[in-house]
Amino acid sequence: MIISRFFFGIILFVSTIIYSIAQDTTFYFTPEMMNNGELVFPDIKHWKFIKGNDQDWSDPNLDIRSWESLDSVRIANFEWDAQNTFEGWFRFKIQFDSAFDELPVFLTSKNSAAQDIYINGKLVHRLGNTGINGEPYKGHHDYKPRYTTLAKGTEYVFVIHFVKWKSDFAKFFISEEIMTFRSFIQLGTSQELFTYIDNQEENYGFFGIVVSVSGLLALFYWLLAALNQSEKHIKWIALFTSFICGVPLSVYLRSISGGNPDAVAFFYVISSICLVGIYVTIPVLTARVFYQRIPLWIKAYVLGSVLLTFPFEIFVNVRTPIIIIAAFLSCAYIIASSWESVKGSKRIVVVGLILTLIVLIFFNLVLNLDVLRELRSYRMYFLMASWLTFPLTLLVYVAVWLKESIFKEQENARQVVRITEEKQALLTDQNIQLEQQVSERTAALNKSIEDLKATQNQLIHSEKMASLGELTAGVAHEIQNPLNFVNNFSDLNQELIDEQLEELNNNDIEEAKVIANSIKENELKINHHGKRAEEIVKSMLQHSRTGSGEKELTDINLLADEYLRLAYHGLRAKDKSFNAEFKTELDPSLPKIKVVPQDIGRVLLNLINNAFQAVSVRSRELTPQPPQGGVEYQPQVTVKTMLSDTPSGAGGIQITVSDNGPGIPEEIQDKIFQPFFTTKATGQGTGLGLSMSHEIITKGHDGTIELESDTNTGTVFIITLPAK
Structure with a gap:
């Protein structure tokens, strides 16, 4: 009996231990865990997790023996399902020590997934939309601290319904991890809230100033490029400044996109393209300024930078420093290889690159060195300076370049005037000689024209004479017929006259009258054929003469x-x-x-x-x-x-x-x-x-x-x- 009770006690003890291990581990927070008003949370690998969705899982008294304990390997193996979605529930317990003067009651989530946060079974925060209310999925992107009612000495069970969805657009362009092993939930004091408010004011001030200044500069440069289309370096300056404006503008638009996955992914891609565009165009426009051309190795650098851009998530986190360093090294080589020509406006480009590099280095030192921690409150000013130093320097460069161009044009104009005056004197002498030559050649030309006219008239006359010659034989033939008639009738009249005289001598008046009538008829025929010959001759004369040129019926x-x-x-x-x-x-x-x-x-x-x-x-x-x-x-x-x-x-x-x-x-x-x-x-x-x-x-x-x-x-x- 005693032995049976002993074994039963052992079994009950072991079962209690196993059940306790399967349940949440309570994390106790003490004031020493606070860091600048922010409570350091335990890593996700100390949480409990179950994949899928069931609203009953928000119950704080739920038996979670089927839930899995997380480790860094399991978190790294989180995968998207066929619908590009990851959904599950996280669970952990916390309790605050009574030694806290001010509890960190402002909750912030650093993950873009939609989250329903339950504390002791009660839904206290809805970040984005997990689809629980039938509305479409909406991600979480505002990162605003939210007040949460918490007390000392009380145990709280946090249960988080976690839904993350990636659109096809985002899937194509962004290689995004679902999460890291570090906690995406943070708690902070009112100091954290005030810091958030200050940061928002600084961010909006940064966005407003950088977008306004770079946008106006880009507009000015594009107008200048349109007016000076042969000056290629102005177009590259305009493109560079447009990229400067595009990064903060796309980041701001992403923050107000309302958590729409496609919009968030789109503006993320735009900001990444603009970011790589900045560091790609810097060596290109530097080459345009110093070389007046883009060498092949710069084109290779541009192509390599573009290829390194995909996927954008890795690009922003890993490859950006590589492209930045390559950009400044390329600029340094371009300047060193053409140092003898670094004069006037080109010196301003050199100064601008050096100042930009100094500001970037100092900005990164402020963020990463504890020695300069006190300057971190001015980080937005350093960031603003790093964005605007080179565009503003380029404005000075353009002003000096325009002044140099105007001076060069004036010098060219003076040289043209000088050359023109010299040529004018030369032309005056040449004009005198030319006038003499023109007079001589004009006289020769007039004579040639007169000779040509005479030759032309002679040709026309020859043509007329040729046709007249062809007429001559025809005219002779035509005249021959009436002449034959005239001759024949003349001979006949002579015979008739002799007969008439003979009849008159014989006093035969009647016969003489008959002969006289025959003579008269012959005379009429002679007259007719004579007129016919006259008409033929007149027609020939009319053909041969020039005539008055007047028209007649x-x-x-x-x-x-x-x-x-x-x-x-x-x-x-x-x-x-x-x-x-x-x-x-x-x-x-x-x-x-x-x-x-x-x-x-x-x-x-x-x-x-x-x-x-x-x-x-x-x-x-x-x-x-x-x-x-x-x-x-x-x-x-x-x-x-x-x-x-x-x-x-x-x-x-x-x-x-x-x-x-x-x-x-x-x-x-x-x-x-x-x-x-x-x-x-x-x-x-x-x-x-x-x-x-x-x-x-x-x-x-x-x-x-x-x-x-x-x-x-x-x-x-x-x-x-x-x-x-």
């Missing part, structure tokens, strides 16, 4: 018929073997129109001659005729007149000269009216005929002359003249 039908016959007989006189059919299709209703008859005659003669020559060429090419199985070729030239509208729509007449010759090749049709262009052999044409015809019709008579030609059917020239 002219019968186009008569002009066309006459020149067609003259041209044909002229060609026949030169080549007895030539034979062609020529015909007219003249509209009898055609009115007389005002033209310069000799000019229109020249045009018609030129076109008709060309037509006869074309059919003559084809006739010779097809000799002997006809080709086997073919139809005998019959040369034919047709002149046709008709009423027609001009291109402007006004009434007019149309003259066409067509032939069935070899046609004009398409590749030279555009050149046919150009002066001196001819397809005839050398010495057989001046090349002025068609160009003169074109000028007479288009410029002299406001008409048109067009060409239609085919190598199979021949050529048609179409002249359109206004009726008025």
Whole structure:
């Protein structure tokens, strides 16, 4: 019996010990654990933890034997689930010693996760939103101390519902740990609250001053860069100052984003990009100032810095010092390698870099050395100086650079004026010589122009004479017929007169009268054929003379018929073997129109001659005729007149000269009216005929002359003249 009770007591004792170990360990806080108004909490590895979610887990009397004890390895192995979420409950116990004069009753959480904090089963603080009330997740980012009712000597069970969610955007850009093994919960006295308030005021003052000053400077630099686009270093200064403005601005916007994970991650990424941009642009703009170019090794530095930026979380914590040191070492090398050119405004850049480096070093010494602890209350001023020293120094640099540029432009202007005056004197002498040369060359040019005009007139006269020569044979043929009639009737009248005299001698008055009437009829015929010869001669004279150029009413039908016959007989006189059919299709209703008859005659003669020559060429090419199985070729030239509208729509007449010759090749049709262009052999044409015809019709008579030609059917020239 005694032995049974003994074993039962042992079992009860062991069970009590095991249960006590499984439960929370109570942390006792004494005043000695305070550090500048902040209570040092035990590490998370001394807490209890369970993954998942159950509201019953907030019960302080809960049996937590299933909860796990944490260590640094377990904390490091915390992982996000498939929804990029980590959710669990933390638990620990605390108790304050009665020796505290002022309890640390202001609670602060340094983790961005949403947290529901229970003390002895009561929800006392909600940091962000864990989703407990059905609202969407909202992270915690204000880090504001919150008053918590606590008392000495009382044991408190802290239970924390912990939810942390990372968006896809944040997952891509930020490699973020869920937490470290150090406590994210802190308790502080009212001193901690006052420190928080002072820090907020300093932070907002820092944000306001740095953002305002750097923003105005960036705007000024961008405007200056826009006005001086060839000055690349101004653009880099503007970009650098924009990055300076971007860091505090994005940090401030992140703090007021309301805990939205995407917004927090976005502004975090922007601030990181701006931060690396600052230290990337410093050596680039330094190279622009001293080298006026960006060397390859600087480009490699920029690329390496950008690659080191990802992931941003590691970049900010680890790689920033590497890029900062590399930036200042690059600037030092650039300055050392071009030390001989460090003058004027460039010295200000050197001073600015040195001052910025000194301020950065001093700021880090103040934060990390206990000897300078008293200066930490001025840390925001040192931070502000580290951000604004170089941008303000660059403002001085730009002012001095502008002054140097203006002085340089003035010096260049004075040199230009001096050179201009020297050149002006030289130009005066050269002008005198040039005027003499111009006078001599003008005289020579005038003489050349006069010679050219004389040559041109001679060519035109030659063309006229050539056409006149072609007319001569035709005119001779045309005159020959009426002359034959005149001669024949004259001889006949002589015989009739002799007969009349004989009849008068015989007193046969009646027979004498009959003979007299015959003589009279013959005289009328002589007169008719004499006038015909006179008209032919008059037409030839009219063609050969220059004329007054005045327009007169002219019968186009008569002009066309006459020149067609003259041209044909002229060609026949030169080549007895030539034979062609020529015909007219003249509209009898055609009115007389005002033209310069000799000019229109020249045009018609030129076109008709060309037509006869074309059919003559084809006739010779097809000799002997006809080709086997073919139809005998019959040369034919047709002149046709008709009423027609001009291109402007006004009434007019149309003259066409067509032939069935070899046609004009398409590749030279555009050149046919150009002066001196001819397809005839050398010495057989001046090349002025068609160009003169074109000028007479288009410029002299406001008409048109067009060409239609085919190598199979021949050529048609179409002249359109206004009726008025």
